[in-house]
Amino acid sequence: MIVVKKQMPFNRLFLPALLLNFFCSSSVLALSVGVPGDYDTIQAAIDALKNDSNLGDTVLLERGVYTENVELATGITVQGVEAKETYLKADVSTTPVVSVVNVSDAVIRNLTFDSGTQAIEVVNSSGVMVANNIFRLGSSAKAVVTDDLSSVDIIHNTFYSNNTAVERGSELSVINYNIFSNNSLAITPDNFTQAIDANCLVNNTVNGPNGTNGVTSNDAQFVSIVQRDFHLQQASPCIDAALGTDVIDDTTADIGAYGGALADVYPAKVNSVTGSDSSAEIGQPSITLAWAANNGHRITHDTTPGGYKVYYDSDQSGAPYDGLDALGASEASPIDVGNVTSYVVSDLSPITSQPGMPVITGTAPSSATVELHWSAVTNATSYRIYYGLNDVSEHQINVGNVTNYAVSNLVDGATYQFAVSATYQARYYFSVTAYDSSANQNESQYSSEVNVALGDAEESALSAIVTAIPEPVSPYPTLPDEGCFIATAAFGYYDAPQVQILRDFRDEVLLNNAVGRAFVDWYYASSPSAAVYLNQNEQWKPWVQAALFPLIIVAWVTTQLAWPVQLMLLVLIGYGLAKWRKRRIKDYAFKPLRRAL
C-alpha cells in the first residue's frame, strides 16, 4: 500500500514546464508526472496538474497498490504502467474510487480496480475515456456508472465478477470492445441499446443489451483468474474480434483489456521459478531452472510463440543481472532460452574464496542457553558454531549468515566451550522474464528472484575458544512465587510435590495456550481469598486435597509421561468406561426378568 505522506510542492518535470509555459504562453505542452516518484499520491499529482491550462497531462502510476479515492480533473490522464500490477483501491469504500464530475477530456487507463462499492462514477462530464482497465470488484459492486449528461467511451476493458459492470445514464456513452465475464449484470439499462459494439459477453447472469457484433461464449479463456492474469489464451473467442489494431503486435485488435491502441504491452510476469544445483547430473557446475508457463497467447502460440529470458548474476542479488560466466563465459546474462519452461545454466565458474576468521565478541548465558555474538566477516556467506563440554568439536551447528545465535538445550551449570568459523560458498541469483512474439518482443517484468549455492564451501579457521556456563536467570528482586495458592494452602507448604506438579502443569500446558492463560489469570485473581479461608479453616484441607487428587494425576500424566504412554492410558480408560457402561446397560435390561424370577 502506498503511504500517503506530504505532497511534493514542485518536481523536476513540473517546474521547468511551468516556466516554459510562462515564456511561451501559446505553446501546448503536455506534462507527465510519476507517482510515487514525483508525487506521493495520485490526487496530489492531479491537483498539481489541474491548474495547468494544457490538455493531455498524464499521471503515470508505477506498479503497486494505491489506496485512495481520486477526483479526476479536466484534461488529465491517469494511467498505470501495467494493468495487472497497478491496483487502485478505495480508501473509503462507500465512495467511488474515481469520481469524474464536471470534467472534460480525461482518461482512466491500464488500471485494476478490485475494491470498493463503485470503481468509477462519471457525472456531467464529456470526452471521458475509460480504457484497458480490469474491473474485478465482487458481487455487490458496480464498476462504471455514468449519468444522463455524460459522454464516456468505455472501451477495451475487462469486467469480471462484478454486480453491475456498466450502468449508463444515456446513449451518449459508448460501450465497445469490452469483455463482460461472470457479472451479475453486464450492461444496464435495457432500453439504451445504441452505441454498444463488439463486446465479448461470457457467463453473465444477465447480459443486458448485446449491441452489434457481439461475441457470446461460455469461456473467455483468460490465462489465469486465480493469478489475476486476464490476458487471453490462444483459443479465446475474444481475440482479433474488435475493430482497429493492437499496439502489442499490430494485428487486428483483441477485445478486452489487452486489445487496441492503449493496452499496456507487458506480458504477465513469470511465476513459480525454482532453481537447483544439478552439477552432479550434468558433470560440470550447473544450475537447473524451471518455471510455470506464461499462457498468454502471444507467448505460447502454436506457430508464433514468444519465449523466456534467464537473467543471472553471481554473488549479487537484484538487477542489473550481469552474470558472464555461463557456458564457459559464452552465455552472458540475459540468456534467450526460447519457448521452454526449464533451462540448465551450465559450465559455470563459481568463485572460491577463503573467508577470514570471525571473532567472538560476547556470550550471553541464560537457562539452558548461551547466546553467542561474533564479528561479521566480509565475504562470509554463512557461519558454523562448534561447541562442547570437553572439546569444541563435539557439536556443530550451521547457523546461516547471521552474527549472533542462541545455542540451546544445554545443561545448566556445566562449562561449555564455543568457537565459530566463517564459510564462503558461491551463490547465483536468477530471474526469468517472458517476451511476446511481436516484433518488439515486449518483455515482462522480472520474476521473483531465486538463488542457488554452487560449488564447495570454503571454511575459515576457528575463532578463539570462549567458555560460558548456561544457568537459570535469577530475576531481581528475589520474590516468592505464590502460584497455586489453593494447593499450597491445602498441602501445607510451597515445595510440596503435589504443588510442584500443578506448577509444572501451569507452566508447560496452561500458559502455552490462550484459554489456559485466561484460566491462570482468573485463578490468580480469585484464589488468594480461598487460600486464606483454607488456612483459617484447617478442617477443609483433607477435602480439598481429595478434590485436587484427580487434577494432580492428570497434571502428572500430562507433564511427566511421554505421549505414547499418555495415548495408551487414554485407550485403557476409554475401554474401561465402555465396559462399565455396557455392564450397566446389561444389568438394567435383565432387571425385570430377575424380578419376575
Add this chain to the structure above:
Amino acid sequence: MALTRGVLLSFLGLCLCSVSALASDEKSPQWDLELKVGQLQPALDQWDTYYANDPVVLGVAAAYKLTRMFSVGLAVNSSTSNGQGDLPLNQTIGGDVAFSLRPVNLSLNLRLIRNEHQHWVPYLGAGLSRVYYRQEVPRQANVEGSVDGYHYKFGLQYLLDDWDRRSADNAKRKMGLDNTYVFVEFMSMSAEQGQGSLDLGGQLISLGVLLEM
C-alpha cells in the same frame, strides 16, 4: 517509615471524622473516573543495575464521592519493565527478565474545592495498596504473587470546561460529564516484602484526565 505511617493514619482518621460532619453541597457529581500515565521511580535500591529505565505506568481509577470534597476510590495501575537478572555462576547479569507490577490502591481522597467553577483544585489522598507482581524469564517458570502496603498522594487539578464551554455543555448533556480536569499527581507507595528487605513501591509522578459525572 514510622513517621509516614503515622501521618497516613492521622489523615485517614481526620477524613473519616470529617465525612459525617460535612453537609451535602450544591448538586454535584457523584462519581469520577480518571486515566493517567506516569513514571515510577522504584524504591528498590538496585533497580538501575538490572532494568534500563524507570517503568512507565498506566492507570485507571474510579471514585465515589461521599461529599463534594471526600471520595473513596479504587485505582489499578500497570507497568512492565524489561531487564536482566543475576547469573551467579557466571558472576554477571544477563538473560531477559520482564517484571510486571500491578498495584491496586484503595484511597480516601480529599479535594479542596469550594464551588463548581473553581479552576485550580488541590487534592490529597491516602489508603491501602496491594501490589501484584509477575516476573517472566524465557524458558523458566514465572514468579507471581502479591504484597500489601499503603500509599499517599497529592496533586493539583485544573478545570478545562471554561476553555470550551460549548463542548463542556454538550458533554454534560450527551454523556453526563459534569466536569473535566487535567491533573498532575505525586504518589508515594510502600509495599514491603518479607521483613522489609524489599519494597515494591516507589514514587510515581503522573499526568492524567479526570472526568466527573
